[in-house]
Amino acid sequence: xxxxxxxxxxxxxxxxxxxxxxxxxxxxxxxxxxxxxxxxxxxxxxxxxxxxxxxxxxxxxxxxxxxxxxxxxxxxxxxxxxxxxxxxxxxxxxxxxxxxxxxxxxxxxxxxxxxxxxxxxxxxxxxxxxxxxxxxxxxxxxxxxxxxxxxxxxxxxxxxxxxxxxxxxxxxxxxxxxxxxxxxxxxxxxxxxxxxxxxxxxxxxxxxxxxxxxxxxxxxxxxxxxxxxxxxxxxxxxxxxxxxxxxxxxxxxxxxxxxxxxxxxxxxxxxxxxxxxxxxxxxxxxxxxxxxxxxxxxxxxxxxxxxxxxxxxxxxxxxxxxxxxxxxxxxxxxxxxxxxxxxxxxxxxxxxxxxxxxxxxxxxxxxxxxxxxxxxxxxxxxxxxxxxxxxxxxxxxxxxxxxxxxxxxxxxxxx
Amino acid sequence: xxxxxxxxxxxxxxxxxxxxxxxxxxxxxxxxxxxxxxxxxxxxxxxxxxxxxxxxxxxxxxxxxxxxxxxxxxxxxxxxxxxxxxxxxxxxxxxxxxxxxxxxxxxxxxxxxxxxxxxxxxxxx
Numbered sequence: 175x176x177x178x179x180x181x182x183x184x185x186x187x188x189x190x191x192x193x194x195x196x197x198x199x200x201x202x203x204x205x206x207x208x209x210x211x212x213x214x215x216x217x218x219x220x221x222x223x224x225x226x227x228x229x230x231x232x233x234x235x236x237x238x239x240x241x242x243x244x245x246x247x248x249x250x251x252x253x254x255x256x257x258x259x260x261x262x263x264x265x266x267x268x269x270x271x272x273x274x275x276x277x278x279x280x281x282x283x284x285x286x287x288x289x290x291x292x293x294x295x296x297x298x299x300x301x302x303x304x305x306x307x308x309x310x311x312x313x314x315x316x317x318x319x320x321x322x323x324x325x326x327x328x329x330x331x332x333x334x335x336x337x338x339x340x341x342x343x344x345x346x347x348x349x350x351x352x353x354x355x356x357x358x359x360x361x362x363x364x365x366x367x368x369x370x371x372x373x374x375x376x377x378x379x380x381x382x383x384x385x386x387x388x389x390x391x392x393x394x395x396x397x398x399x400x401x402x403x404x405x406x407x408x409x410x411x412x413x414x415x416x417x418x419x420x421x422x423x424x425x426x427x428x429x430x431x432x433x434x435x436x437x438x439x440x441x442x443x444x445x446x447x448x449x450x451x452x453x454x455x456x457x458x459x460x461x462x463x464x465x466x467x468x469x470x471x472x473x474x475x476x477x478x479x480x481x482x483x484x485x486x487x488x489x490x491x492x493x494x495x496x497x498x499x500x501x502x503x504x505x506x507x508x509x510x511x512x513x514x515x516x517x518x519x520x521x522x523x524x525x526x527x528x529x530x531x532x533x534x535x536x537x538x539x540x541x542x543x544x545x546x547x548x549x550x551x552x553x554x555x556x557x558x559x560x561x562x563x564x565x566x567x568x569x570x571x572x573x574x575x576x577x578x579x580x581x582x583x584x585x586x587x588x589x
Numbered sequence: 590x591x592x593x594x595x596x597x598x599x600x601x602x603x604x605x606x607x608x609x610x611x612x613x614x615x616x617x618x619x620x621x622x623x624x625x626x627x628x629x630x631x632x633x634x635x636x637x638x639x640x641x642x643x644x645x646x647x648x649x650x651x652x653x654x655x656x657x658x659x660x661x662x663x664x665x666x667x668x669x670x671x672x673x674x675x676x677x678x679x680x681x682x683x684x685x686x687x688x689x690x691x692x693x694x695x696x697x698x699x700x701x702x703x704x705x706x707x708x709x710x711x712x713x714x
Binding site: 395 | 651658679682
């Protein structure tokens, strides 16, 4: 990266390591054939695009993506979609599958993923390592966190966001002193303490860790040699806070909305909701800010189009309202409302698609009724099929969520 | 009597360490390479490993990782002619780093220290 600004005038070498090996079991069947970071989001994006865009927008250009399960889709996406940096200038986004260099195991946890890649740290010898998750959707300028880290002479800085206290059971919660130093840390503990003065909020870790490299190596080595789940939140951070300078950095949201946006779209319902939020007049998450571009694989496709405007009663009309339509879509006499359509989606005549996410290349046949559904890539829904109208019946054929969202897996065949 | 596994490709040094450590009252086993050490530790569990780095075939750095991945409580001392590996992150998972010397006092002291430290710690379940 270009030399960051810093408190003592010395440039620091910083590399990012994005943990992209999660199975995303709760997003099944979207994760049947791909890792969670490769799950499509918002029509043209993959979940990891938000973290990668944060890096690029923060001028971080030495990025390792640690992959593991079902990584071929993610690998393809990064090689073809993110081939934008200059190796001649020492910039790269490189995927690393488990090397089994020091062990015969796959990654046992987040800390073990770094332990198993100490070789890469040795080759690169950065001063600082920014550890990120490829699973989250948010906008963050990591340079502000770096400034904070250097100013506090921290050994580890964790980006934190206030969240409703009932979420403490799913997250790591930091307790800080007046100087933002973390004095206590509770991982997935429903009775984690609230923030001072805000009894309904607690300060949650976003899984964004900025480490001094030598501290990181010592800690992951110590963790590897102890009885542990090899997890940063559960094992490494709670052990570090008493002996090391560990600080919480208050997340500055580049999304510029009244409420800070950070999502772990960990469940199908959360995924559906976060996607459909994008079609709102004033969505919580703004994709349209030229000051914070979100990049993805450029799709080679013609513009989206709507066709047919028959004026007689019962005629065909191609209509899309309150929806995101990606390039290559054709709404051909069908009706689309409050939905997200990926590239090359076709909605045939008299079909209705409402409150749904339709992924790339899927065809919705004539007369179909699709409501509150997620239809993965490459599905050809035959004419006159109803999905989401009778969720009890749908449960016999599909995954249906707690909130009655029906999920059709990739390339599902109808016979 | 604690058992020490010496991993060392040089036969003269093997003999020297074997003799000196036996005199200290240790039970000594020798492996001539990283690969041999991995095979040997399938059958016996030493109380401590003294591991050379520069060896033909699998070197000590790779053997260190593999030994720990099978038993993360196994005490290991890197014992090498080179001080330069000390900065290498790959060596930081060893319990100690001793540069070879004709005087074995430092090695013996480190063996004693590391064994004492490990006997204090609770073992993995």
